[in-house]
Amino acid sequence: MNPLKYTAIDYINFLIGTQQAYSCSEAERVQPVSENAPSHDAITRMLHRLEPSPEDLWQEAQAKVQRKRGLLALDDTMLDKLYAQYIELVARQWSGKHKRVVKGINLTSLLWSDGDKHIRSDYRLYEKAVEGATKNDHFRAMLTTAREREFQPECVIFDSWYSSLANLKLIAQYGWTWLTRLKRNRSVNPDGTGNRAISEVELSETGTVVHLKGYGFIQVFKIVAPDGDIEYWATNDLKMSPLKRLQWAEWGWSIEEYHRGLKPCCGVAKAQVRSSRAQRNHMGLAIRAFLRLEMYWFNTGISWYESKRRVIREAVRSYLLAPWVTLSPTA
Numbered sequence: 257m258n259p260l261k262y263t264a265i266d267y268i269n270f271l272i273g274t275q276q277a278y279s280c281s282e283a284e285r286v287q288p289v290s291e292n293a294p295s296h297d298a299i300t301r302m303l304h305r306l307e308p309s310p311e312d313l314w315q316e317a318q319a320k321v322q323r324k325r326g327l328l329a330l331d332d333t334m335l336d337k338l339y340a341q342y343i344e345l346v347a348r349q350w351s352g353k354h355k356r357v358v359k360g361i362n363l364t365s366l367l368w369s370d371g372d373k374h375i376r377s378d379y380r381l382y383e384k385a386v387e388g389a390t391k392n393d394h395f396r397a398m399l400t401t402a403r404e405r406e407f408q409p410e411c412v413i414f415d416s417w418y419s420s421l422a423n424l425k426l427i428a429q430y431g432w433t434w435l436t437r438l439k440r441n442r443s444v445n446p447d448g449t450g451n452r453a454i455s456e457v458e459l460s461e462t463g464t465v466v467h468l469k470g471y472g473f474i475q476v477f478k479i480v481a482p483d484g485d486i487e488y489w490a491t492n493d494l495k496m497s498p499l500k501r502l503q504w505a506e507w508g509w510s511i512e513e514y515h516r517g518l519k520p521c522c523g524v525a526k527a528q529v530r531s532s533r534a535q536r537n538h539m540g541l542a543i544r545a546f547l548r549l550e551m552y553w554f555n556t557g558i559s560w561y562e563s564k565r566r567v568i569r570e571a572v573r574s575y576l577l578a579p580w581v582t583l584s585p586t587a
Contacts, residue, residue: 262294262302264312264541271522271545273567278523278538303529308536310378313544314405317368317377320551326370327411328402329508330395330418332382333515334360335525335539344532345383361525363539364391366398367511368409371503373554374510376543378402381536392418396426403430411435413508419490421470428492435496435504438476438488443469454488462498477501514546521560522546 262283270283280299287293334351337343337360351358362382368375378401380394389397395418402409412427416437427434440455445467457466459478468474468490475496477489489501518524522545527538549560558566 261298264302264306267299267302267541268545268548271542272548275564275568278526279528300529303534303537304531306537308533308540310380310540312540313379313547314377316544316547317375320373320375321368321377322370323405323407325410326368327413327504327507328407328409329367329369329511330365330398330412330414331511332362332364332391334358335363336360337525343530343535345381345535347385361535362391364394365511365515366402367514369507369510371507374514374550376514376547379543381539383532386532392420392423395423399426399430411504413504424471424492433491433493435489435491435501438490440488444476445469459488463496465494517560518543518546521549521564
């Protein structure tokens, strides 16, 4: 096989530099003038020939994390493909953004955080029709991989979607502390008199120990928001303080911010290719591009968005010195 004329790093740099268009055609248009400048076909071939793998992300991220401290946060997000007709990976799935079932690609992420750095170390793309794996399967697979990579997190935090007994027991089996939210209908036994829905049990904001059906004893914090909304935070650490719960919850929120930055800054959902392989490669390279933006922010204090603006600011300045889009004189 001939060496690629256009490499993964070239594409990563393009994703960081471009502002709105994330297509192979745009990547060709912005190439520096050269006799050997890659064509659209060369860029497309790169996306179809690479072997997509989250391992490439780990090779770059592992030096940025501290495996024996911090937390691991897991969550998924929907990459909208509302009008897709022939794109592989796309399926009709529930979207938290749209509050309904829409067409899109589900991306599940594992992120390490120490409160300052927020480093994505693993991810999975949901394609059950091909792989046969559910989102919960991907959840457990990433935790197993994290253990094999010798992570020993102080806490594992995730949303109520992933709070199944199988997931909770796996984390406990690894000797890790977990923190999640439970839905209001989860069955608990507060006093040995029988199981009841958690919403029917008297719980404290500072934590109450109850027995979770099918699992064992856990501690639950009932958090009532100013608007009356109620959340039931649960952990297997029966001595976790309310302050520590709040700290972990705030650190865990970084994965939501991560997904919100990944989409506009690196165009993870904007690949104009159809095959599953090319889509997976585009998304994997977008995630690696975002790792660079995250580390640049950590090292310099310059945000993802400001870094993107700085790429084009000099070009805008040069244009203002000699504008060429003008109205011709009419008189």
